[in-house]
Amino acid sequence: MTTTTTDFLLEATDVAKTYGAVVALKSASLQVRPGEAHALMGANGAGKSTLVKILTGAVRPDSGTITVRDQIRTAHSPAEARRGGLVSVYQEPALIPDLDVADNLRLTDTPLDRFTHWVGELGLDSLDLSAMARSLPLATLRIIDLARALAIEPDVLMLDEMTAALPANLTERVLEVVYNRRGGDSSIIFISHRMAEIASVCDRATVLREGVTVGVVDVTPDSANQIVELMLGESVADMPERELQTSAKRTSEAPRLEVEDLGSGTRLKDVSFQIQPGEVLGVVALEGQGQDELFDILSGSEHPTGGSIAVNGSEVHFRHPADAIRAGLVFVPADRAEALLMQRSVRENIAVPFSARIAKWGPILQRREKPKVDRAVERLQIDTRAQNEVRFLSGGNQQKVTIARWVAGGIQTMLCFDPTRGIDIRTKHQIYLLLRDLAEAGAAILLYTSDLSEIQLACDRAIVIFGGEVVAEIDAADADEAALLRAAHNLGSEDRLPEEIVAEEVEEAQAHGIKIGEEEE
Amino acid sequence: MSTILERPQNKTEIKRSGGMGAVLRRNGWTLGLIGILAALFVVARLINPNYGPPGIQGLAISVLPLAFAAVAQAIAVIARGIDLSVGSMMALTSVVAATLMDERSEGFAVVVVIGVILLGFILGVINGSLIVITRVPDIVVTLAMLFVWAGAALLVLNTPGGGSAEWLRNLTLGSFLNQWIPKAALVLFVVVAVIWIPIRRSRLGLSLYAIGSDPLAAYRSGVSVNRTKILAYGLTGLFSAIAGLTLTASTGIGTPVPGPYTLMSVAAVVLGGVSLAGGKGGMLGPIIAVVILSLLRAIMTFLGVDTNLATVAQGLILVGVVMVSSLLQLRRQKV
Numbered sequence: 079m080t081t082t083t084t085d086f087l088l089e090a091t092d093v094a095k096t097y098g099a100v101v102a103l104k105s106a107s108l109q110v111r112p113g114e115a116h117a118l119m120g121a122n123g124a125g126k127s128t129l130v131k132i133l134t135g136a137v138r139p140d141s142g143t144i145t146v147r148d149q150i151r152t153a154h155s156p157a158e159a160r161r162g163g164l165v166s167v168y169q170e171p172a173l174i175p176d177l178d179v180a181d182n183l184r185l186t187d188t189p190l191d192r193f194t195h196w197v198g199e200l201g202l203d204s205l206d207l208s209a210m211a212r213s214l215p216l217a218t219l220r221i222i223d224l225a226r227a228l229a230i231e232p233d234v235l236m237l238d239e240m241t242a243a244l245p246a247n248l249t250e251r252v253l254e255v256v257y258n259r260r261g262g263d264s265s266i267i268f269i270s271h272r273m274a275e276i277a278s279v280c281d282r283a284t285v286l287r288e289g290v291t292v293g294v295v296d297v298t299p300d301s302a303n304q305i306v307e308l309m310l311g312e313s314v315a316d317m318p319e320r321e322l323q324t325s326a327k328r329t330s331e332a333p334r335l336e337v338e339d340l341g342s343g344t345r346l347k348d349v350s351f352q353i354q355p356g357e358v359l360g361v362v363a364l365e366g367q368g369q370d371e372l373f374d375i376l377s378g379s380e381h382p383t384g385g386s387i388a389v390n391g392s393e394v395h396f397r398h399p400a401d402a403i404r405a406g407l408v409f410v411p412a413d414r415a416e417a418l419l420m421q422r423s424v425r426e427n428i429a430v431p432f433s434a435r436i437a438k439w440g441p442i443l444q445r446r447e448k449p450k451v452d453r454a455v456e457r458l459q460i461d462t463r464a465q466n467e468v469r470f471l472s473g474g475n476q477q478k479v480t481i482a483r484w485v486a487g488g489i490q491t492m493l494c495f496d497p498t499r500g501i502d503i504r505t506k507h508q509i510y511l512l513l514r515d516l517a518e519a520g521a522a523i524l525l526y527t528s529d530l531s532e533i534q535l536a537c538d539r540a541i542v543i544f545g546g547e548v549v550a551e552i553d554a555a556d557a558d559e560a561a562l563l564r565a566a567h568n569l570g571s572e573d574r575l576p577e578e579i580v581a582e583e584v585e586e587a588q589a590h591g592i593k594i595g596e597e598e599e
Numbered sequence: 600m601s602t603i604l605e606r607p608q609n610k611t612e613i614k615r616s617g618g619m620g621a622v623l624r625r626n627g628w629t630l631g632l633i634g635i636l637a638a639l640f641v642v643a644r645l646i647n648p649n650y651g652p653p654g655i656q657g658l659a660i661s662v663l664p665l666a667f668a669a670v671a672q673a674i675a676v677i678a679r680g681i682d683l684s685v686g687s688m689m690a691l692t693s694v695v696a697a698t699l700m701d702e703r704s705e706g707f708a709v710v711v712v713i714g715v716i717l718l719g720f721i722l723g724v725i726n727g728s729l730i731v732i733t734r735v736p737d738i739v740v741t742l743a744m745l746f747v748w749a750g751a752a753l754l755v756l757n758t759p760g761g762g763s764a765e766w767l768r769n770l771t772l773g774s775f776l777n778q779w780i781p782k783a784a785l786v787l788f789v790v791v792a793v794i795w796i797p798i799r800r801s802r803l804g805l806s807l808y809a810i811g812s813d814p815l816a817a818y819r820s821g822v823s824v825n826r827t828k829i830l831a832y833g834l835t836g837l838f839s840a841i842a843g844l845t846l847t848a849s850t851g852i853g854t855p856v857p858g859p860y861t862l863m864s865v866a867a868v869v870l871g872g873v874s875l876a877g878g879k880g881g882m883l884g885p886i887i888a889v890v891i892l893s894l895l896r897a898i899m900t901f902l903g904v905d906t907n908l909a910t911v912a913q914g915l916i917l918v919g920v921v922m923v924s925s926l927l928q929l930r931r932q933k934v
Contacts, residue, residue, distance in 0.1 A: 136819065157821030172819035176812035176878035177805065180615070185805045186820050194613050204612040208621055 086145075087112040087265050088133070088164075088234050093142030094289075095128055097470070102128040103139070104289035108267075110234060115256055115266045117276045117297065119305055120286035120502070126269055127169075129286070130236050133267075134166040135159035146233065160186075163233030167240055169500055171219040175212035179222060182211055188226050196225035201251035216243050217365045224252065235259075236267040241275060242500040243412075245365035245528065246563055253279050271502050272529065273302045285309055306503065332391050334522035335376075335407070335491050340385035342371040347546045348385070353491070353522040358513055360533040360540030360554075361526040362562050368546035369526050373495045376524070377409035378402030389491070403431065406490030412499045414476040417483070420469040424460065425451050427468055428482045454486035459508060474505035481512065489521045496528050510536040530559040530566075544568040628872035628924065632887040639894045647901045652778040654897070659781035660771050662893045663845040664689065665863055666787050669871065669885035670795070671838035672864035678831035679811040679877030680737040684726060685839050685864050686857035687748035692719050692843030694752050697761025697853025708764030716840045722748060723836020727829035745861070752855040761853040768848050787886065790841060795882050798834070807831055812878025866917055867892065872924075 088110040095103040103125040110116045120126045131137040133144065135153030144151050146162060153159035156166075173182045183193060197205055200221050211219060220243060227235055237256070241249040256266055257279045268280055276283060277299055285293045285308040293308040295301050333352035340349045346368040353359045363369045374380035376387065378396030386393050389405045396402045399409070408431075411417050418427050428451045458478040461471070468479060477497055484492060494513070498506045513523055513536050525537060533540045533554060540557050542550040542565040550565040623630070643650045668685050675682040692715050699711045730740045771783040798804045806827040809817035818824050842860070847853050870888035873880030892913060899909040 155821070155823065156819050157823065160821050166819075168819060170816075172816045174809040174812045174816050174820065174878070177808055181805055181808075182820070185802070185809055185817075185822065197613070204614065206614040208615065 085111055087147060088267075089145045090129070090133065091143050091145075093129065093132055093139045093144070095125075095132065095137065095139050101289055103132075105291070106142070106286060106289060107291045108133075108284050109294070110265045110267060111282075112263055112265055113261045114281040115260050115268055115279050117280040117283035118267055118269045118286070119276070119283050119309055124286040124309070124502075125289040126286055127238065130166055130238055130267070130269065133159070133234075133236065134164055160230065160232070164236070165227045165230055165232035165234070166236040166238060167220070167223050167227050169239045169242065171211075171216070171223045173211040173219055173223060176210065178208050178210050179205065179214075180207040182222075183207075183226060186226060186230070188229050192229040192231070193225050196228040196255075197221065199251070199255055200225055201248055215366055217245060217248055220244060221248060221252075224255075228255070231264070233264050234267060235264065236269070238269045239271070239500045240268075241270055241272065243496075243528065246530065246566065247364060249275075271500070271506070273305070273503070274531075276305070277302060309503070333388075334390060335524070336388040336391075337376070338386050338388070340372070340375065340387065341383050341546075342368070342375060342380065343383055345546050346371045346375075346382075349543070349546075349548050350385075351541050351548065351551075353524060355520045355522050356517050357539075358517050358523040358525055358537045360537035360557070361524060361543060362530065362533060362540050362566050363526070363543040364566050367543045369495075369543055371546075372543070373409065373493055373524075373526060376402065376407055376493050378407070408484040408489060408492050410477075410480050410484070410492060410494045410497050412496035414473065414480055417480040418468050418476060421467055423466050424455065424468060424471070424479055427479050428454055428486050431483050431487055450486045454482040457485060458482045458512065474501040477501055477509070478505070481509070485512075485516070489516055491522045492516065492524070494523065494525045496526055498527065498529060498532065506532075530562045533557045533562060542566055629881065629884045629887065632871070632884060632891065636887055636891050636894070639891060639898065643894060643898050643901065646898060650897075650901075652774065652781075655779065656772075656774060656781040656783070658890070658893055658897065659783035659787075660849055662889050663771060663783050663787060663849065664842045664858075665860060665867065665893070666886050666889045667790075667838050667842035667845060668860045668864040669867035669889050670791055670882050671835045671842060672861075672868045673871065673873050673880060673882055673885045674807065674831055674838065675737075675835040676865075676868050676873050676875060677811045677877060677880055678807045678828060679814065680730070680828065680831060681741065681865065681875070682723075682726065682832065682835045682839075683738065683741040683861055684722075684744040684748050685835065685842075686859070686861035687745045687752065688719060688722050688836055688839035689843040689846060689860055690855055690857040691722070691748045691752040691755065692840040693846045694756040694761065694853035694855050696844055696847045697763060698756055700764050700767075700847075701760075701762040703764075705764050705766055708767060711764075712767065712844060715844060716837055719840020719843070720833045720837040723833040723839070724829055726836065727832030730832070731825045731828055745857075749855075749857055752857070756853055756855050759852050759854045761847075763847050763851045767844070768851060771845065771848055791882055791886070794834075794837070799881075803827065803830060808878050810877075863889075863892070870917060870920055 086109045088108070090106065090108040093103055093106045106125055106129050108116075108118065108129065118126050118129065128137060132139045135155050135158050138152070138154070146164065151162060153162060153164065159165070173179075174185065177185065183190060202218065202221050205218075205222070214222070220240065224237070224240060241252055244252065253275055256268060259266060260279075260281065268276070270276060277297060280297045283295045283297050283301070283305055284291060285295065285305055287309060295304055295308070334355045335353045337352070338350045341347050349368070349372060351359065361369055361372070371380060375382045375396075378399040378401050381397075387396075388394065389407065394401070394405050396405070402409070409417075419430070429447045458481060460478045460482060461475050468476060471479065481492075481497070498509055501509070510532070513525065517523055517538075525532070527533065534557055537554050537557070539551060539553045540562065541548050542552065542562065544566065545568070549568050552561060552565060643654075647654075668689060671685050672682060695718060696711055696715045699714075700708045703711075726741055726744050729735070729744070730737050733740065771786055773782050774780055775782045775785050798807075806817065806822045807830075809820065809822050810824050810827050810831075814824050817827075846858075867885045867888040868880075869875060870891070871880065871883075871885030873885060895913060895916065896909055899912065900906075904912070
């Protein structure tokens, strides 16, 4: 197929969409050339997700036109958009939890041979087609979702934060597939908050700010600053990257949290570490190495099968998350939906955990609650335009609410499980700053992250978990991405090798890494 | 991440089926129910050695309306709905059938039967359309329609009456080939199999489970959620009509007042392993659950238990079984 009148495969012009009083898109435009990987960038609530939903027919625009191969198109449902060659892989996998993988493929009429080809390309070692989607780990679901979309051979494939929940090894395979698809007849629209990914695979980037397309940039190794400036507008100034430098002050105080020989079946073995007040301890691990179990145990939703936990020097046993909260261990999950009451207001969400503490019985005193809530909202700079129901907030603001819930009541120890997953750069930095602030004020913070660059930005030191065991402890100063990646694959810490050799070794280990992880299940 | 390297294609091992173990695990609940049913038969025979083919035939005929009602309810529940108007639709279709068949030829009755089944489908489609169009929760819409269809039944026939074709009455009487196989049971299985299995295997079947399991994911997978929901309720209406026909067939007349079928059908669905949260379960479970509930009553009658007490016992057993099942599920998740 050849384009006749313009050079664009997909063109969206002046697309607008409002939800009640909230303007999601004011005037968004997007032009995608055939064969390019096109990044769609923007801060929280800039309207990226809305634009993708409009392109795939999940949401109807108030105004604006969309043309595909020079024909005006309005899709009324994802099914229609799919037939027209536009397919999206969403942030949450679109697999039906109670159907097995084979049935999920049948539901979308996916050709099986091409699907298996892509699953292989994307680096899954094994896949049981009769497994219920519900029983598969999130990363596997995302890979299946992507392979399914690729198998349909769409004209335009939209990847919305595809790499957000993936471990490093799978992320690399996904990026490679995106990279290798360029130059053909079909295009990819790539949404990611990770600038490095954009730089490595995308040709051009369209930047949205507050619902308006503010620029289109040719992606070069140096374009990151330009993109960030466009994303943030005049208010950018300079990102506080330098001042985030970790304080790395080790106090001689008694540890706030002491974990000794903690185990959970075969998934977590003899994990020991300590966190002092004022310290942010990073946790690094590939997908499914036991980090989920570690956080579940510390937050009181799972029982350990061995080992001990001590808070402020005295041993504790949690039977319920409420016990952990009482002991001062509060949990911020990656999935906001797990922590928030989506249909209630920002105020109620923030007040719930500490209101339950200040007034055990009887009516809640709004008078006592309000100042604390207001302070937390202000401190975290939560955008409260849509404050009546939390589900209308953007992902980043929702995540701030989950942290604000604990900040309002005063924090001793905070357990953060990938809190910046799928969040834009500005909010990410606000969260790092907040974590540092809380640590300065004496809190102890345990931070698991799938974004390795966060370790140096927010942590004092990091432990690396592999196969359920702590295999390394690294000071933030030495914890660059390469070092962490090597440790995460349990490669030991020989002297640094030249760049290419490191890459090769990492790859080899990845092949092993996945296998080991799966056999243990 | 800036270095993209050529890499040999790695082999992905694709497993196509989980083997025997997976099949057993997936149908564990139904197999358990079959076990309970078999045990109850043994108990019934021990208590009452005369409990033989006639008893089983009577049981089969008496469970027929509720079994179809349970199938009807199961379809709505799998699609993440619930239909409180099942009993009313049964009453309406039953009196329509009885009125039309009264003193007419046997051949005309065939037309009536087909027409009434279609009528049930239309009643269900009306229920489903109202839910989809008004966006009022399923439970509210079908509660309202419970009164509408019940009132309509009384308008058609305000006292029990009408008649039934002879062939329809004979369809469920007696046994087939072997005295241990009641014709009623055969009718039940053939009708459900002929209608349900092709649907289950089709895209519609997948879509039913899909919208029940996760409506958003289903929508994004290209399933028309609204159309599927309307069709789900259509099928619920269709099976309710068949249940209504079996009422007419077994009594020979039409009764305009709905029996206790709606709530019993919900009970059977729950006991039969269909999740009220949608997306899980099949048709065999609810049918076996209906037989279990009836057989329990029969056993308690043999034992001379007060019928009111028997009702209490039935409720307690229901709660107990569901509780055990959730405990077992919790256990499995932990391991």
